[in-house]
Amino acid sequence: MKPLPLVIEPKQLEELLNDESLIIVDLCKPETYVQAHIPGAIYLDYKQIIAVKPPTMGLLPSEEILENITSQMGLSDDKTVVAYDDEGGGKAARLLWTLHAIGFQNCALLNGGIHAWANEKHPLEKEVSQAQQSQFKVTISPEPVADKSYILQNLETDSVALLDARSELEYNGHKKFADRAGHIPGAVNIDWMLFIDRNNHARLKPDAELRSLLEEHGLTPDKTIVTYCQSHHRSALSYWVLKYLGYNNAKGYPGSWSDWGNSPDVPITL
Numbered sequence: 658m659k660p661l662p663l664v665i666e667p668k669q670l671e672e673l674l675n676d677e678s679l680i681i682v683d684l685c686k687p688e689t690y691v692q693a694h695i696p697g698a699i700y701l702d703y704k705q706i707i708a709v710k711p712p713t714m715g716l717l718p719s720e721e722i723l724e725n726i727t728s729q730m731g732l733s734d735d736k737t738v739v740a741y742d743d744e745g746g747g748k749a750a751r752l753l754w755t756l757h758a759i760g761f762q763n764c765a766l767l768n769g770g771i772h773a774w775a776n777e778k779h780p781l782e783k784e785v786s787q788a789q790q791s792q793f794k795v796t797i798s799p800e801p802v803a804d805k806s807y808i809l810q811n812l813e814t815d816s817v818a819l820l821d822a823r824s825e826l827e828y829n830g831h832k833k834f835a836d837r838a839g840h841i842p843g844a845v846n847i848d849w850m851l852f853i854d855r856n857n858h859a860r861l862k863p864d865a866e867l868r869s870l871l872e873e874h875g876l877t878p879d880k881t882i883v884t885y886c887q888s889h890h891r892s893a894l895s896y897w898v899l900k901y902l903g904y905n906n907a908k909g910y911p912g913s914w915s916d917w918g919n920s921p922d923v924p925i926t927l
Contacts, residue, residue, distance in 0.1 A: 658673070658676055658678045658679065658737050660737075660763065661737060661739070661763075661764075661765040662765060662901075663764075663765055663766065663897065663900055663901040664765065664766050664768050664861060664897075664901050665739060665765045665766070665767055665768065666768050666773075667767065667768070667769065667773050667774045667777055667779050668777075668779075670695070670739060670767060670774075670779075671779050671780070674695075674696055674697060674780075678735055678736055678737055679697075679736070679737055679739065680699070680730060680731055680732065680736050680737065680738045680739070680788065681695055681697055681698040681699070681738075681739050681740075681741075682698065682699055682700075682701050682730065682738060682739070682740045682741075682749075682752060683695065683698040683699065683700050683701065683741060683742075683771075684701055684702075684703050684740060684741070684742040684748040684749050684752060685700075685741075685742050685743040685744075685770075685771055686743060687700070687702070689743050689771065691783070691785075692783070693775065693781040693782070693783060694771070694781065694782065694783075695741070695771070695774060695779075695780075695781065695782075696780055696781070696782045696786075697782075697786050698741075698786060699730065699731075699786050699787065699788045700785070700786075701726075701730070701752065703742075703748045703751070705726055706718065706726065706751060706752055706755050707751070707888070708722070712835065712836070712915060712919045713912045713915050713916045713919060714887070714888040714912070714915040715751075715887070715888025715889045715890060715911055715912055715913060715915065716911050716912050716916075717755065717758060717797065717802065717911045720759075720795045720796065720797055723755070723759055723795045723797075724793060724794065724795040727756075727759070727761075727791075727793040727795060728790055728791050728792055728793045729788060729790055730788050730791075730793075731788035731789045731790055731791050732761065732791055732793045733791050733793060734761075734763075736763065737763045737764065737765070738752075738753070738756060738761075738763065738764040738765070739764070739765050739766075739767055740752045740753055740764065740765075740766060740767065741766070741767035741770040741771055741774070742770050742771070743770055743771045743772065744770075745770070745849075745850070745853050745859050745894065746766055746770060746853070746859070746861075746894045746897070747849065747890045747891050747893055747894045748890065749766055749767070749770065750766060750893040750894040750896065750897040751889065751890055751893035753765075753766060753893075753897055754801060754889075754893045754896050754897065754909050757798075757800075757801040757900075758797055758798060758801045758802050758909075759795045759796065759797055759798065760796065760798045766897055766901075768860045768861060769857070769858040769859050769860040770859060772858045772859045773857075773858035773859065773860055776858050777858065800908075801896075801907070801908055801909060802908060802909065802911065803883040803908040803909065803910045804910070804911075804912075805910075805912075805916055805917060805920065805923065807883075807908075808841065808883060808910065808917075809923065811881075812841075812842055812843060812924070816879070816880055816881060817880065817881045817882075817883065818843070818845070818875065818876055818880045818881070818882050818883070819841050819843055819844035819845070819882075819883050819884075819885065820844065820845060820847055820874075820876060820882055820883065820884045820885070820892070820895055820899075821840050821841070821844040821845065821846045821847070821885060821886070821892075822847065822848065822849040822884055822885065822886040822891045822892035822894070822895040823840075823846070823848065823849075823886045823887060823891065823914065824848050825846060825848060827840075827887070827914070828840045828844075828846040829927065830927040834887055834914065834915070834918070835887075835914055835915055835917075835918025835919045836918060836919050836921070837918045837919070837921075837925050838918065838925075838927070839918075839925040839926055839927040840925070840926055840927075841885070841917055841923075841924075841925070841926070842924050842925070842926045843926075844885075844926075845874040845875060845876065846874075847870060847871070847874055847876075847895070849886065849891040849892065849894050849895055851870060852867060852870075852894065852895065852898050861898065861901075864902065867898060867902060868902055871899075871902070871904075876899075876904075878902070878903050878904045878905070880904075880906070881906040881907075881908065882899055882904055882906065882907050882908070883907075883908045883909070883910055884896045884899070884907065884908070884909050884910065885909070885910035885913040885914060885917070886913050886914065887913055887914045887915055888912065888913050888914075888915050889909050889910055889911045889912065889913045892909060892910070892913060893909060896908070896909045
């Protein structure tokens, strides 16, 4: 299979359904998958791809756990993964960011997820699909991953910027989901939902509109952009949008505010 764009349209995916090198991964609610899903799609519970160490949520699982998950998916270097969900792309993008974090690049996001697929009358099935298991070796790559230490070291670095994908109320400290409220100093706020066109079956907004939104906030492709939210779920979509638009140095912060906001020794801005 030729390399896919990082964001693929339903019509493009339908043309590839019979390609044996394709792995389609469904991260919808389980009841949605049972009711109807893309033909051949395997189901993956979102909880499997995150680790939790309370109060920190949304951490990157260990290499051993990721090896088990990717092997159950049937992952191998000659495969291509397309992921989708039923909630705007956050869960699917978190899987794709995780694949990037283990050095696997052959993957794409289905634009609009199951909403665009079903509403535009592409084929659906109810039969549960099982992947052919593989033995996939995992080594975590540091390039797509930022942690608290990395951010602290680069708070004053002009070439590194922070994108807070939470709501404005969370960013400003009016909603609190950790011991401390506010945002990381210097972070700009772009609610992840601003990337999504609710009038076009939850697709991403047009490329030019996305670029303009990012550049209005000082986020340009020459910078390293670190995305975060509460647990790197919403911000995983922000990461994927950046990569799709050619921001080659984008990173995601697993743990995100549940890590930073529960740490008493890091700076916070309201």
